[in-house]
Amino acid sequence: MNEETTRALYERSLSTLVGGVNSPVRAGSQPYPEFVERGEGAHVVDVDGNRYLDYVMGYGPLLLGHDLPDPVRDAVDGAVDAGPMYGLSTDLEVELAEFIADHVPSVERLRFVNSGTEATAAAVRLARGATGRDKIVVMQGGYHGGHESFLVEGDAERPRPGSAGVPEAFAEQTIPVPFNDETALADAFERHGDEIAAVITEPLLGNRGIVRPVEGFHDTVRDLCDEYGALFVLDEVITGFRVGGLSCAQGKYDIEPDLTTFAKIVGGGFPVGAIGGRASVMEEFTPTGEVFESGTFNGHPVAMAAGLATLEYAEENDVYERVDALGDRLRTGLSEIVADHAPEYAVVGTDSMFKLLFTRDESVDGSDRYPRDGGDVDAGDTERWRRLFRPAMKDRGILLPPNQFESQFVSDAHTEADVERTLEAYKDVLA
Ligand code: PLP
Known part of the structure; x- marks a missing residue:
């Protein structure tokens, strides 16, 4: 070679x-x-x-x-020809939001961002803002991108920064528990229940060799979040519109999150991320609520066009x-x-x-x-x-x-x- x-x-x-x-x-x-x-x-x-x-x-x-199949290429070309971006609203972002909300029942409102990392970081900020709590529970071996809250290793007893540059203060607010371990999750809630803003997990671990959920694990996440007033954030950055087809992994495994993060396929090969979820929580994002989220490239027309055309192509073919x-x-x-x-x-x-x-x-x-x-x-x-x-x-x-x-x-x-x-x-x- x-x-x-x-x-x-x-x-x-x-x-x-x-x-x-x-x-x-x-x-x-x-x-x-x-x-x-x-x-x-x-x-x-x-x-x-x-x-x-x-x-x-x-x-x-x-x-x-x-x-790119012809309809996707035409959609991308059309968005480029119309001027690649404006920093203003377009019909494309409304249509892509409608497509996602139509196929994923837990999603009532969306915010488009530019990567999976942005989506998970904003989802956790939203959960913290909505609950007024600081701690988040993550799964050992899970991956949510390169953000301080998720670059944490260790266990519930001894969380530690997973990268130089991550302040101890972030690690102290993150509780890593083993994926699929209902007892460890319940323990974390017993000890810190009134401080936990959210549990964030992938439906299956996609960056650790692919670890599928055991029966009932996500039900336990849902029940514990309800019992203690925390939010359930499901990270479908990899699985969204791949596992479980158009209903995503939450459809396949019957998971009921409060918030879902998307990226990857939703942009049809262009940079994208999205946070979706219950309207009552999502409305906390600015401009209607108090939790700041913003981006020059949010809802980028080329990514919106590519994502929408990709999902429509997948549905029709x-x-x-x-x-x-x-x-x-x-x-x-x-x-x-x-x-x-x-x-x-x-x-x-x-x-x-x-x-x-x-x-x-x-x-x-x-x-x-x-x-x-x-x-x-x-x-x-x-x-x-x-x-x-x-x-x-x-x-x-x-x-x-x-x-x-x-x-x-x-x-x-x-x-x-x-x-x-x-x-x-x-x-x-x-x-
Ligand atoms: N969440 C999951 C489950 C991922 O697999 C990834 C990336 O692979 C991310 C978040 C981060 O996404 P991005 O690389 O687009 O920032």
């Missing part, structure tokens, strides 16, 4: 971009980050002309693949049926391969998300494979995955995310032949 141009570009980038990249996960690719020239359907082509079947898929937004079937085939095929060649490893995922997790951890549950605390899943063979497995897959033309805990995504551009080719590559490498 020729990587001359990639290597030269990486060396050049090191003098201007921190670590040669704009997001740290990209530097996990050894020995160089991928520098992409273009996307083609389910593939990316790098600056050296190497073509890879892509399962990074932009880390989730690219439900339809790299080529049975996209979820196809991508979920491909996801099923990948998980089933991979499970067979793993049973033969690496029975200690786990195949995880649902709908169009999947992952082969290199974990040998005894405490990982056989059916749902969830970490009993944030650290367990890290006991997997992370280095083996990163240094040997991923490069070996790349040699076979299959591009996986550079971090073993990041989900892999199937898009509508992937074909059955792509899936079979992928399974062959897994088999070859694992054998």
